[in-house]
Amino acid sequence: MSYAIVYSSQTGNTAQLATHIKHILPAKELVYFGSVSPEALHTDILFVGSWTDKGTCSPEIAQFLHQLKNKQVYLLAKAG
Ligand SMILES: Cc1cc2nc3c(=O)[nH]c(=O)nc-3n(C[C@H](O)[C@H](O)[C@H](O)COP(=O)(O)O)c2cc1C
Numbered sequence: 001m002s003y004a005i006v007y008s009s010q011t012g013n014t015a016q017l018a019t020h021i022k023h024i025l026p027a028k029e030l031v032y033f034g035s036v037s038p039e040a041l042h043t044d045i046l047f048v049g050s051w052t053d054k055g056t057c058s059p060e061i062a063q064f065l066h067q068l069k070n071k072q073v074y075l076l077a078k079a080g
Pocket residue numbers: 008009010011012013014015050051052053054055056078079080
């Protein structure tokens with residue numbers, strides 16, 4: 001099944017995790033990889049990653065998560 005990987009990273013930790021996940025999942029099923037974008041909505045499976053800011057995910061990831069309906073979502077979080 002197709003999937004997208006969307007992430008927000010300030011200093012590279014979440015980007016590194018997202019890249020690792022990209023490398024272990026089938027490349028031909030990947031429809032989008034990168035920062036928040038409407039392109040990531042074209043699949044039912046999403047890996048969504050964020051750094052932790054004030055105890056929660058980044059504002060752009062929070063806004064993105066609010067848009068999701070009937071999606072299978074796997075959350076990735078990096079914290080200090
Ligand atoms: C402004 C700022 C706020 C942060 N707030 C938290 C926090 O509330 N809780 C936490 O566990 N880590 C916090 N951290 C640590 C980061 O979430 C952590 O270093 C994370 O690995 C960074 O991921 P990134 O490299 O993808 O940006 C904060 C870091 C910064 C720069």
